[in-house]
Amino acid sequence: MDKLNMGKHISNKFNEELEAVRNRVLSMGGxxxxxxxxxxxxxxxxxxxxxxxxxxxxxxxxKLEVQIDEECVHIIAKRQPAASDLRLVIAIIKTIADLERIGDEAERIAKVAKESFSNDQQQLLVSLENLGHQILTMLRKVLDAFARMDLDAAYEVHRQDEQADRQYEALTRQLMTYMMEDSRSIPKIMNVLWSARSLERMGDRCQNIAEYIIFFVKGKDVRHVSPESIERTVKGDRAP
Amino acid sequence: MDKLNMGKHISNKFNEELEAVRNRVLSMGGxxxxxxxxxxxxxxxxxxxxxxxxxxxxxxxxKLEVQIDEECVHIIAKRQPAASDLRLVIAIIKTIADLERIGDEAERIAKVAKESFSNDQQQLLVSLENLGHQILTMLRKVLDAFARMDLDAAYEVHRQDEQADRQYEALTRQLMTYMMEDSRSIPKIMNVLWSARSLERMGDRCQNIAEYIIFFVKGKDVRHVSPESIERTVKGDRAP
Structure with a gap:
């Protein structure tokens, strides 16, 4: 709360609006x-x-994405926020876009659950579930970081994506080997592969959200910069 | 130009800034x-x-994405735009995010070009190229629609995505059949499949940009609504 400088606004109504829209993002995240x-x-x-x-x-x-987007545009038009308030609204607009796409990917994974798999193939699903749990942990952590605008937690999520990528690549190799051994299984295993890809993309999106948190707190855009440079940004001074 | 109401601002400097950022989006698009x-x-x-x-x-x-993003935040903070000016800035912020991701997907496709394919597999690449040309046409059309804020062109791109999706599905089936017939080819064909998926995603992103154009011109968010409803929006009155 303190980090968000909520106390500084002359208008209580503005505080309430910002707080309401932040809470809505957290609901959407949940x-x-x-x-x-x-x-x-x-x-x-x-x-x-x-x-x-x-x-x-x-x-x-x-629906939540469209609603929050509207609220953000409304806040910009009515309150003309500057500095950190404006960065918060921009960070929210970007975060909800990524959350919506994570929702789309979850939908794709749910479709795979509707298929039936042989006992043999169940083993592959276990690896998919493992990757799924890793991504779920990343998502929880980045939402928690967003709730508290916690720079260190955001940075941790950012680093974790590399680990998720490695797990995804191992799973991809495993699935391709299985397809080569049993070519009739290809259409079914392809769906598992798409799900794995969906999970990997979700990890990227969690990383994006972590970058928006860093942008809000530090006032620096850390997209497309090296991990070392992000680390320097995180450890440096806070933005005004 | 007329559609963008550029003439109405009291501040010439503001006009120039908006115009400069729009031109930069077009450079990025190019x-x-x-x-x-x-x-x-x-x-x-x-x-x-x-x-x-x-x-x-x-x-x-x-680099262009980060620069344009900064310029947009700067314009909001300094000029406090309202109504259609604010919608333009928001539409730009979202458009460049999609353009950047289209660039990432192009990078993925370029990686496939570095592999060598048998004469037999060249046939599959022709189908991939066809889909590629279709997506390239969509991208050109949506960038053109953006340049002129042309509602009808935006709507046309929006509809074209369905066609691209069908072509993508046909290609996917073709590739899977090939893999089932020659399982040693799986790792190589998988790369072609990922490229096809990349192209399909680019089509989705062109559709997103079309939606931002409709949002700017009509003041209505048409994401997640039916094509019929979008058609009604496009054919209805213009926003203030």
Whole structure:
């Protein structure tokens, strides 16, 4: 709270609006997290009903994105925020775009849960679930970092993506080997591969959100810069 | 020009700033278009050098994104735009994010051009090139629509994505059949599949940009709404 400088506004109404829109982002994040968690559980337990629930809930995520976007544009037009307030609104606009796309990817994973797999193929799904849990942990951590605008936690998420990428590559190799050994399985395994790719992309999006948090707190755009440079930014002074 | 209401600002400086940032978006768009075009040509002619050029040029796209983003935040803070000016700035912030990701996908396609393919596999590449040309046409059209803030052109691009999706699905089936017939080819064909997926995603991003154009001109967010509803929006009145 202190970090967000909420106390400094002359207008209480402005405070309330910023706080409301931040809370809404956290609700949206919670919903997306639930969607991913349900999609993974649906694969784990071959629960078609739960997969259907994920598919039918996606529109709620989309609706929240459009609503929050509107609120942000409204705040900019009415309150004409500057400095850190403006950075917060911009960070929110970008964060919800990534959250919405994470929701889309969760939907793709839920579709895989609706297929049936042989006992043999179940082994591959375990690796997919492992990657899924790793990404879910990243998502939780970055949402938590967003809630507290915690720079160190954001940086940690940013670094974790590399680990997720490695796990994704190992899984891809495993899946390709399986396809080469049993070519009839290709269409089915391809769906597992797409899911793995979806998870890997979600990791990238968590990394994006971490970058928006760093942008908000430090006032520096750290996209497309080296990890070392980000580390210097995180450890340096705070922006005004 | 008339559509953009550029004449109405009291401050000439503001006009110039908005115009400068719009031109920069068009430069970025031109660069991304060139990257995609080069990536497709590199595959077509097995030109490793051209592929390398695409890879080494990606940082220019990234740099432009960060610069334009900064300019937009600066304009909001300094000029406190309202109504259609604010919508333009928001549309720009979102458009460049999609353009940057299209650039990333072009980079992925260029990587495939660095591999060698058998005569037999060349046939599959032709299908990939066809999809590539379709997406390139969509990208050109949406950038042109952006330059003129042309609602009808934006709507046309929005509809074209469906066609691109169908072509992508046909290509995917073709590639899977090939893999099933020659399992040793799997790792190589997988790269072609990823490229096809990259192209399909680029189409989605062109569709996103079309939606931002509609948002700017009509003041309505048409994401996640049915094509019929978008058509009604496009054909209805203009926003203030």
């Amino acid at each position: 919903l997306v997290e639930q969607q991913l968690s349900d999609a993974i559980t649906a694969i784990q337990t071959a629960d078609v009903e739960l997969a259907e629930k994920v598919l039918s809930n996606d529109h709620k995520v989309n | 660069l991304v278009e060139q990257q995609l075009s080069d990536a497709i040509t590199a595959i077509q002619t097995a030109d490793v050098e051209l592929a390398e050029k695409v890879l080494s040029n990606d940082h220019k796209v990234n």
